[in-house]
Amino acid sequence: MEGIRFHTVQRLDSLVPADPELPASVDTPMIYGDYAFTYDDYTQYREHCREILASLRGRAALMRGGFVRRVALGFVKIDEVLRGPWVIHGRSDHTFIAKDNWGVEYVDDELSNEEFDTLSGLYHKFLGHKREVVSVCWFPLGHIFDKSGANIVRWSDHLEALWNKRCDSISADQSVPNTFRNPLGVMEWRNKLRGSADARRAYTRLEKWSLDVWQQHLVY
Template sequence: MKPQLPLADRFTGLGYRCMGYKPTPIDYGVYEMLRQRFFSSPRGRAARFAGGVVGRLAKLDLASLDLNHDVFTTGIRLWDGQSAAAYWADALTDQEIDLICGVYEVATGANDDDPQTTKVSWWPKPHVFLHSGMNTGWWSPDCERWYQKRLTAIKAGTAALHTQTEWKGVIRFFQKSRQVAVANESLAAQFLNSIL
């Protein structure tokens, strides 16, 4: 059984909002404060090494890169199953990712008296970024331009929150760069295999 984090250390996104919720720059400021608090905690280190949008957000706020001793309860163990040594890497929980990406649960109505909700966020979650055209293996100048444009719209109060499905469409326009990165990786692997 996986050990549970103490209740005080759990982060569950930004909470529930009523139907028709429209965020404001003040809401974003509250989100930034909560995100910064997380990044200042011992668990914040894991975000810096996550890459993508999560890593970029962590770059803004991360105070410490010191070793996190929670790695043995919340991290990923890398072990070949045979040797005596195993390696551990920090990994973020789903709740931590929800907080970092600014996820809200918003009411969408009710079906047969059963409330329905959807999750929307300020930023795309890692699985969406990973499979998008923006993911070229590094935080490129195009990624930074997109990030700065999005941040400007958020601060101006003109940015909308998106579901993860919507985020796929929002960052799809980088698909050509993703195809180039995949082709580059394949060619590099072929070259390395030919000389080894």
């Protein structure tokens, strides 16, 4: 409920293989630099989110934290995190895997990097100059948010306010100019999520300490 990133693991040998899934639409759209976005583009993005989050693995977005989790809350009930894992997926990037000191594997549902990017609304924008391509997205990509000063591990009131402002701007009157309505570039999102340098350093140290504990006591 606090938006903290986590997993719910289960022993691999206690699960059964999943039936093959129909592939979701995860091809990153390519647009030109002068492309004019409309609300129809946002609607199409939402449909792609709905397709991904309807899969057996969609619950993984709720456990990812950050803006991906906030997107998922519009499609998936929060108690879906308690529903699994209960199958083994055919692709390695669809499964989170951990081992204990005895080599026993524990797994959880996972989404691929491409699926997480789609949930953020990623586009590749072709600028036409020396084949220069930049990335823009409706919401910040996971790795951008993770390394930002706005990431304080849990979802905060400040982030909820930013989310509401973003959604209100996208759905506002299309006849009124508003650059915040369009997908933003990576640097634009970094600036909006910059936060404090102390918060970024604290998060980096926390990640290192957590990994050290995991490797020393739990990981094979």
